[in-house]
Amino acid sequence: MSSDDPALLPAAFSRALADYVTHLDQERTVSPHTIRAYAGDIGSLLEHLHRLGHDAFDRVDRRALRSWLAHQSTLGAQRTTLQRRAAAARVFFAWCVRTGRIESDPALGLRSPKLPRRLPPTLGQGQARALMEAMVARAAEDDGPVAVRDVALLEILYASGIRVSELCGLDLTALDHDRQVLRVIGKGDKERAVPVGRPAWAALAAWLARRDELVKSRAETAVFLGERTGGRIDPRVVRRIVHRALAAVPGAPDLGPHGLRHAMATHLLEGGADLRSVQEMLGHASLATTQIYTHVTNDRLRAAFEQAHPRA
Incomplete structure (x- = not known):
């Protein structure tokens, strides 16, 4: 049985599927690709319900819908696909209620599988050290203020873990x-104090000693300035600086400023920092957001154990 052949479905299911496709096409004006995806998802669901013995919607319940998702999972569907199909079922049955095909919605409360929270690749501690050493060496060869600014900028991003918008602000x-603390205005206009290490603060002091060479207006209050404008630096400029600096570090992933934030949090936890302290420094509203970094450190511990332990 295939959703491409609705004639094989019970009459009630076949009519509903055809009407739903017409609704998507004429009333919601979604793309042909989306219509095909929704039709395929709902056709698959209706086939499953038919296999369970249903030939109408009146006795379909949430358990039947969950069994469809479970069956899809056993067939190898990825979590992103399962999320889409669960959403398709919720939208379809809400439409069935609105059009009088059913009185109560069996898809109410049907949950999509939660996706694992993944972090992008991050710098190793040795790579972070190599990054800063390379930038300091470059600044020593360059007499201009921009090189000194770039060292301070990278040091502050990695030492504090602040967001690029917070740095520019x-x-x-x-x-x-x-x-040696930064007062940072984060999301929701919440202020937090972020400590900075001695190397980063020294780099910042070196930049502040050269800052007047770029500033165009004495009324400018920004810490970090753009080379051409002499005003507050643009986040796009910061991203270019980070990408260019990391490109010079052998084996380093291509990361933006947020990658340095990830590296800071990961390295703090690897060094034994308290999770709530890291949460406060990063400005996360929820501890659950900070806990994603523990998965990275746990994975590294596991890899080190399996590599080094004789009975791993």
């Missing part, structure tokens, strides 16, 4: 020189 008044 830093004002001179946000620097607590006595405690």
